[in-house]
Amino acid sequence: MNEVLFGKFDIADYGECLIVTDAHIARLYGISGDNVFLLPRGEEAKDFANVRALCSWFLAKRLSPQGRVVAVGGGSIGDTVGFACSIFKRGVKLLHVPTTLVAMTDSAIGGKTAIDLDGVKNAVGTYCFADTLVDVGFLDTLDCEQMASGRGEIFKYRMLSDRIDGVYNGGKCDMADIVEACARYKSEVCAEDPYCGGARNKLNFGHTLGHAMELTLSLPHGIAVANGMYYETELARKLGLCSARYAAKWRSEIGDNFKIYPFTEPMFALTLNDKKNGTDGRVAFALPASFDTVRVTLADVVKLLA
Numbered sequence: 001m002n003e004v005l006f007g008k009f010d011i012a013d014y015g016e017c018l019i020v021t022d023a024h025i026a027r028l029y030g031i032s033g034d035n036v037f038l039l040p041r042g043e044e045a046k047d048f049a050n051v052r053a054l055c056s057w058f059l060a061k062r063l064s065p066q067g068r069v070v071a072v073g074g075g076s077i078g079d080t081v082g083f084a085c086s087i088f089k090r091g092v093k094l095l096h097v098p099t100t101l102v103a104m105t106d107s108a109i110g111g112k113t114a115i116d117l118d119g120v121k122n123a124v125g126t127y128c129f130a131d132t133l134v135d136v137g138f139l140d141t142l143d144c145e146q147m148a149s150g151r152g153e154i155f156k157y158r159m160l161s162d163r164i165d166g167v168y169n170g171g172k173c174d175m176a177d178i179v180e181a182c183a184r185y186k187s188e189v190c191a192e193d194p195y196c197g198g199a200r201n202k203l204n205f206g207h208t209l210g211h212a213m214e215l216t217l218s219l220p221h222g223i224a225v226a227n228g229m230y231y232e233t234e235l236a237r238k239l240g241l242c243s244a245r246y247a248a249k250w251r252s253e254i255g256d257n258f259k260i261y262p263f264t265e266p267m268f269a270l271t272l273n274d275k276k277n278g279t280d281g282r283v284a285f286a287l288p289a290s291f292d293t294v295r296v297t298l299a300d301v302v303k304l305l306a
């Protein structure tokens with residue numbers, strides 16, 4: 001499996017590489033030169049037209065499979081560059097340099113890439129296994145909403161791993177320590193199950209109901225996941241998978257840390273669109289306390305969360 005490294009990103013060390021970022025990050029961190037390609041900011045990057053333009057640039061720059069690309073950015077940059085690197089000449093080496101909390105703890109690790117198509121998010125994707133250099137210094141310029149979104153995913157890791165919960169509750173609650181613990185954890189889980197057939201399923205905790213809330217309420221991803229965890233923990237309790245005490249403890253902590261929105265009628269049907277679902281009309285969840293995949297009929301989900 002690929003390495004996750006922790007340290008300072010210095011642009012001067014990558015003069016021989018092709019660097020891809022967006023104009024905002026380039027301006028903030030002084031990234032410029034002939035070897036730099038700028039993608040649009042945020043989700044807008046994740047488009048075939050940009051992948052095509054990037055691959056044309058790789059050609060013009062005579063990128064060979066021995067060369068290396070460096071993606072400096074959040075999940076949108078990482079997903080787009082990863083996709084392009086996986087198809088250009090059937091694969092060129094990539095280093096992720098994540099600049100958001102979401103990317104440092106999640107999207108820059110594990111090899112999944114995706115772009116959007118016809119308004120469908122992540123409709124087209126590949127695997128592109130890459131090394132990652134995590135530099136928490138990038139968090140200094142991140143806005144509150146992006147930080148809150150990352151905190152939602154960190155909360156998920158706390159519930160999945162006693163070790164991470166221990167680091168979180170360890171007193172000084174240092175962001176660099178927490179990011180490192182989450183990144184290492186994700187890397188270990190992905191090494192065990194690179195192509196998402198087993199251990200990686202637990203990383204979907206909070207995402208089945210969370211995605212429906214994200215779509216309906218246009219919430220930042222991590223906030224929606226925190227809400228998803230709040231309701232999925234209740235579902236686990238009602239299904240007898242976890243104790244009332246466990247559910248009460250975690251739901252109260254989630255409620256203390258994130259704004260909780262009501263789970264409303266139109267969101268239920270959306271949960272059926274989740275990509276983890278089979279064709280049997282049941283909804284797949286990764287639920288506490290085992291976080292194994294559990295399939296529940298939509299009617300039961302509605303009844304249990306009523």
Ligand SMILES: NC(=O)c1ccc[n+]([C@@H]2O[C@H](COP(=O)([O-])OP(=O)(O)OC[C@H]3O[C@@H](n4cnc5c(N)ncnc54)[C@H](O)[C@@H]3O)[C@@H](O)[C@H]2O)c1
Pocket residue numbers: 022024025028041042043046073074075076077079099100101102103106107108109110111112113114122138139140141142143146149
């Ligand atoms: N591949 C995976 O496993 C995976 C996992 C989770 C999420 N994702 C994807 O990641 C994307 C979301 O990524 P994201 O939350 O990192 O946001 P993002 O990449 O969309 O970036 C959001 C904004 O933050 C700005 N930004 C980035 N770093 C900054 C910094 N250090 N300082 C100031 N501004 C900065 C960017 O310019 C951009 O405008 C989604 O498309 C999602 O599907 C992928």
Ligand SMILES: [Zn+2]
Pocket residue numbers: 153207221225
């Ligand atoms: Zn997520």
